[in-house]
Amino acid sequence: MDTVIELSGVVAVLGQFPALAGVDLSVQCGEIVLLQGPNGAGKTSLLRVCAGLMPIERGTGHVLGIDLATNREAIRSRVGLLGHANGLYLDLTVMQNLQFWASTVAATASEVSTAMSTMRIDGRLADVKASQLSAGQRRRCALASLIVRRAEIWLLDEPHAGLDAAGRDELDALLRSAVASGATVVLASHERDRALDLATRTVTIDGGGAA
Amino acid sequence: MSTTGISKRRVVIAVARKDLTIEWNSRILVNQVAPFAAIVMVLFAFALDNDGILQRVAPGLVWLATLFSMLVVIQRSFTVESADGALDALRVAGVDMGAIFMGKTIALMVQLFVLELMLVATAVILYGVEMTLAGFCEAIVTLVVATIGLGSVGTLYGGLAAGARGRETLLPLLLLPAVAPVLIGATRATEAAFGSGGTTVSEGWPWIGLLLVFAVLFSAVGTVAFGPLVDE
Numbered sequence: 001m002d003t004v005i006e007l008s009g010v011v012a013v014l015g016q017f018p019a020l021a022g023v024d025l026s027v028q029c030g031e032i033v034l035l036q037g038p039n040g041a042g043k044t045s046l047l048r049v050c051a052g053l054m055p056i057e058r059g060t061g062h063v064l065g066i067d068l069a070t071n072r073e074a075i076r077s078r079v080g081l082l083g084h085a086n087g088l089y090l091d092l093t094v095m096q097n098l099q100f101w102a103s104t105v106a107a108t109a110s111e112v113s114t115a116m117s118t119m120r121i122d123g124r125l126a127d128v129k130a131s132q133l134s135a136g137q138r139r140r141c142a143l144a145s146l147i148v149r150r151a152e153i154w155l156l157d158e159p160h161a162g163l164d165a166a167g168r169d170e171l172d173a174l175l176r177s178a179v180a181s182g183a184t185v186v187l188a189s190h191e192r193d194r195a196l197d198l199a200t201r202t203v204t205i206d207g208g209g210a211a
Numbered sequence: 212m213s214t215t216g217i218s219k220r221r222v223v224i225a226v227a228r229k230d231l232t233i234e235w236n237s238r239i240l241v242n243q244v245a246p247f248a249a250i251v252m253v254l255f256a257f258a259l260d261n262d263g264i265l266q267r268v269a270p271g272l273v274w275l276a277t278l279f280s281m282l283v284v285i286q287r288s289f290t291v292e293s294a295d296g297a298l299d300a301l302r303v304a305g306v307d308m309g310a311i312f313m314g315k316t317i318a319l320m321v322q323l324f325v326l327e328l329m330l331v332a333t334a335v336i337l338y339g340v341e342m343t344l345a346g347f348c349e350a351i352v353t354l355v356v357a358t359i360g361l362g363s364v365g366t367l368y369g370g371l372a373a374g375a376r377g378r379e380t381l382l383p384l385l386l387l388p389a390v391a392p393v394l395i396g397a398t399r400a401t402e403a404a405f406g407s408g409g410t411t412v413s414e415g416w417p418w419i420g421l422l423l424v425f426a427v428l429f430s431a432v433g434t435v436a437f438g439p440l441v442d443e
Contacts, residue, residue, distance in 0.1 A: 051303060053303060074305075075305075076303060076304060076305030077304060077305035077306075080304070081303050083296070083299075085295050085300070086295050087296050087299065087300025087301075088297060089229065089291055089297050090291070090294050090295055091236045091237045092233060092236065096229075096232055100229045103221065103224075103225035104222055104225055104304070104306050129236070130295070149304060
């Protein structure tokens with residue numbers, strides 16, 4: 001399997017405080033890696049470093065072969081980071097939201113259609129405004145946008161937040177399906193038992209370092 | 212797939228179309244902003260209550276009403292971006308911020324232009340303003356050039372204020388002083404177009420030149436500075 005994320009001794013600083021203190025992490029293509037650790041341990045910072053949003057101060061890191069130290073902005077368009085917000089336009093319908101994302105990356109109508117059916121937001125839901133969707137449906141719409149954008153690595157921060165039990169089951173199934181289609185998933189979740197079932201591997205972050 | 216490989220023009224069109232679709236879906240401009248602008252014009256008429264004075268100051272009132280209404284349109288333009296973290300998502304996805312600036316500016320310009328046409332029509336009907344054909348042509352050119360300037364500076368400052376606490380009050384504080392040159396230039400050019408106070412059409416063109424300089428300057432600055440400002 002190809003290594004898609006390779007971090008060695010990575011130090012990152014948030015303001016004046018160290019957010020990551022010498023993290024080593026290696027993720028292979030097709031894995032579902034769970035980051036676990038207490039609040040403030042650095043899970044979100046690690047996801048942001050992997051997304052090319054946060055600079056590294058020391059150490060070396062490569063994501064999809066791209067050097068984090070010298071070219072991290074090039075990583076952004078190849079990974080999808082989904083935080084607590086879904087990144088949707090609430091006055092646009094599901095279809096219009098995905099068509100917008102598709103037009104920013106020159107994705108085809110059939111790719112949009114595939115993403116919608118994969119995330120089960122096609123049919124009646126396609127013409128519903130995002131503001132009228134349930135939390136779970138919005139989450140599915142946000143994940144569909146990652147498919148449309150052809151994100152190779154899905155970086156998910158608390159993806160189960162705000163979902164009911166059925167929605168969480170559905171999300172897990174969708175993530176397994178995404179991995180089967182070639183994506184790699186790195187997620188941070190406080191839903192420990194659920195996430196352990198989902199993950200192929202766990203990495204513990206404590207005090208900004210990974211173990 | 213890298214968005215850097217996608218033509219900038221494609222992203223500009225996508226963003227402009229998206230903002231206009233949001234307006235079409237929500238009808239905020241038609242149902243809220245336009246009535247607000249019309250009410251401002253009517254209140255000016257009540258406050259001044261003299262046909263001679265109203266005809267003299269009509270150009271200034273049109274542009275003041277435009278600026279007040281523009282604040283609402285800009286707030287709305289960035290509220291839709293921040294409501295569910297959409298602008299952040301675009302930034303995270305590496306979409307060209309200069310292209311986002313241009314797309315949002317075009318959508319804002321279209322909405323402002325519609326609003327300005329309505330305000331000029333209101334001035335003609337309510338204040339009894341009369342125009343020659345040459346004056347009408349000059350008024351249209353003034354609207355177009357001033358709208359480019361207002362759209363650019365409005366989008367730039369809207370993006371700057373979007374991430375700040377108290378953005379609702381911060382935006383007018385930042386924006387209104389910055390658009391003072393447009394208010395002055397557009398008012399003088401429109402006075403010439405309307406023939407207010409005995410001015411002639413030819414007196415308006417130097418002011419349109421000033422508006423053009425402002426429009427070019429802020430379009431260029433906005434395209435370069437929007438990304439770093441939003442990042443901050």
